[in-house]
Amino acid sequence: MIADLDNLIDLQLTDTRLRQLRKSLESAEARRAEIEQEFEQHASSIRDIQRRRDDLKTQRAEIENEMAKSKTYLERADRNLKHAQNQKEYEAAMRDTDTLQKQISGFETQIVELMSEIETVEAELSERADEIASLDGNRAAALAEFDTGLASEKAEFDQTTAKRAEMFAKLPERLAAVYDRLAQRSRDGIAVAEVVNGSCTACFISLRPQVQMEVRRGDQIITCENCTRILYLRPAQSEATAS
Ligand SMILES: [Zn+2]
Incomplete structure (x- = not known):
């Protein structure tokens, strides 16, 4: 499960970057x-x-x-x-x-x-x-x-699009379907939301301590009770590279 969660987070970051790039290219x-x-x-x-x-x-x-x-x-x-x-x-x-x-x-x-x-x-x-x-x-x-x-944004967009397809293909079918449904449903394309200060960063609701603990364990897919997005906590060691 934990590897799937990592893959979901990576996919989300990739999709968010793709959205930024697409927006930038559209306004070029x-x-x-x-x-x-x-x-x-x-x-x-x-x-x-x-x-x-x-x-x-x-x-x-x-x-x-x-x-x-x-x-x-x-x-x-x-x-x-x-x-x-x-x-x-x-x-x-x-x-x-x-x-x-x-x-x-x-x-x-x-x-x-x-x-x-x-x-x-x-x-x-x-x-x-x-x-x-x-x-x-x-x-x-x-x-x-x-x-x-x-030109560099276009190149990054093409590379990232190819990478995204690879990442998506690696996900279990059921999880991939959940991710796509969540991402397409929300206007910002966020299916996987980070938990910061005990709150879901997508809908800003405060999570119950029990949910926070489950997310912290990171051994299963936990979803937000309010917006149903998949929740994750950024691992401490990846903070520097992820930001
Ligand atoms: Zn939420």
Whole structure:
């Protein structure tokens, strides 16, 4: 009987591990997408800043262009002023000169403001230069690490599935049937429950001292009076390796 109990415990641990692996493998695609999304968020926030810098530079170039035109007009207005033939021409040239000078001064103010904004954005980009430079590499590394972990989980799942079939085949038919029935009945797949501090760890009921003693003896299959799962007490010597 005791060997059967050991086999049942091993089977339970194996099945619990298989459940974990299955759950992890089922969510693998979503978890991989999360990693990609996180890096994409960084990349997109960097692209936003770069786009903003490019926009500001385009604006500055446009204003510089406008200002150059105004300066050309101003030179012409200055010439007109010098060569004015009469009061009327003189006044018209004066007005043009005045208007153009104000315009140019306005452009200059705008350019100064834009340059300061560009400087701020450039500073932000240079602060994040390391992040920008390493982003693609980090993304590839994170995904490669994930894929390696996934491959090892898949391998473990296949090996454990094969091992599980072997273990199950070794059990006496009746016990195997009891185990399967219990495991399939419960949502967590637990058919064999450890007893901790005198309680069943599957349904948390306190076990009668008589039941606790029988479980401690470990010479027969004892089931929980509440949830009917097979009970066991972890042997003291296997505590370190089993945990
Ligand atoms: Zn129980």
